[in-house]
Amino acid sequence: xxxxxxxxxxxxxxxxxxxxxxxxxxxxxxxxxxxxxxxxxxxxxxxxxxxxxxxxxxxxxxxxxxxxxxxxxxxxxxxxxxxxxxxxxxxxxxxxxxxxxxxxxxxxxxxxxxxx
Amino acid sequence: xxxxxxxxxxxxxxxxxxxxxxxxxxxxxxxxxxxxxxxxxxxxxxxxxxxxxxxxxxxxxxxxxxxxxxxxxxxxxxxxxxxxxxxxxxxxxxxxxxxxxxxxxxxxxxxxxx
Numbered sequence: 001x002x003x004x005x006x007x008x009x010x011x012x013x014x015x016x017x018x019x020x021x022x023x024x025x026x027x028x029x030x031x032x033x034x035x036x037x038x039x040x041x042x043x044x045x046x047x048x049x050x051x052x053x054x055x056x057x058x059x060x061x062x063x064x065x066x067x068x069x070x071x072x073x074x075x076x077x078x079x080x081x082x083x084x085x086x087x088x089x090x091x092x093x094x095x096x097x098x099x100x101x102x103x104x105x106x107x108x109x110x111x112x113x114x115x116x
Numbered sequence: 117x118x119x120x121x122x123x124x125x126x127x128x129x130x131x132x133x134x135x136x137x138x139x140x141x142x143x144x145x146x147x148x149x150x151x152x153x154x155x156x157x158x159x160x161x162x163x164x165x166x167x168x169x170x171x172x173x174x175x176x177x178x179x180x181x182x183x184x185x186x187x188x189x190x191x192x193x194x195x196x197x198x199x200x201x202x203x204x205x206x207x208x209x210x211x212x213x214x215x216x217x218x219x220x221x222x223x224x225x226x227x228x229x230x
Contacts, residue, residue: 034218043205
């Protein structure tokens with residue numbers, strides 16, 4: 001299957017700082033990527049849809065000024081958690097659609113964010 | 117509003133036996149479903165999908181069954197192996213297309229005992 005990478009895999013930061021997470025489709029181009037968040041023992045919750053060359057679409061309840069998404073190329077989307085607080089600590093996962101594969105979403109390995 | 121539900125939080129099965137994971141949905145607009153497997157601290161891995169024009173799709177040890185009238189699907193793993201132990205999520209794309217954003221069920225933790 002298609003490969004999606006995320007960087008970093010784990011990050012610890014101080015409250016009030018900003019953290020950038022990268023999501024890359026390694027062997028295919030993705031016009032659409034998605035960002036999910038998973039809290040412990042809960043399901044994956046969609047945060048936003050990242051569209052190459054245009055603004056991201058955020059789900060209800062997700063602060064777009066806090067979670068900045070940039071999809072500058074067909075293989076890279078970034079999520080920046082601005083002014084992070086302890087309640088932002090979570091597992092962030094991106095996915096990308098491989099267009100030639102029936103629309104299956106392939107997920108990155110995730111990024112564990114811990115805000116102290 | 118939980119549109120995709122996995123009512124069994126966990127399932128324990130003996131190696132070699134069949135594992136049956138269930139999923140119900142409420143949105144009749146869903147017409148494509150996917151199953152993902154997830155290990156702790158990793159992203160989900162795609163397993164198998166099914167379109168609503170079918171009632172069964174098989175791939176090796178994995179078979180997914182869809183009952184549209186009951187709005188129910190199930191994933192069968194035969195024979196189960198210890199390496200299958202993971203969290204399994206069913207998911208459906210919004211908007212009636214396989215390219216849509218996914219709504220996930222709560223997940224079922226499968227444990228396969230040697």
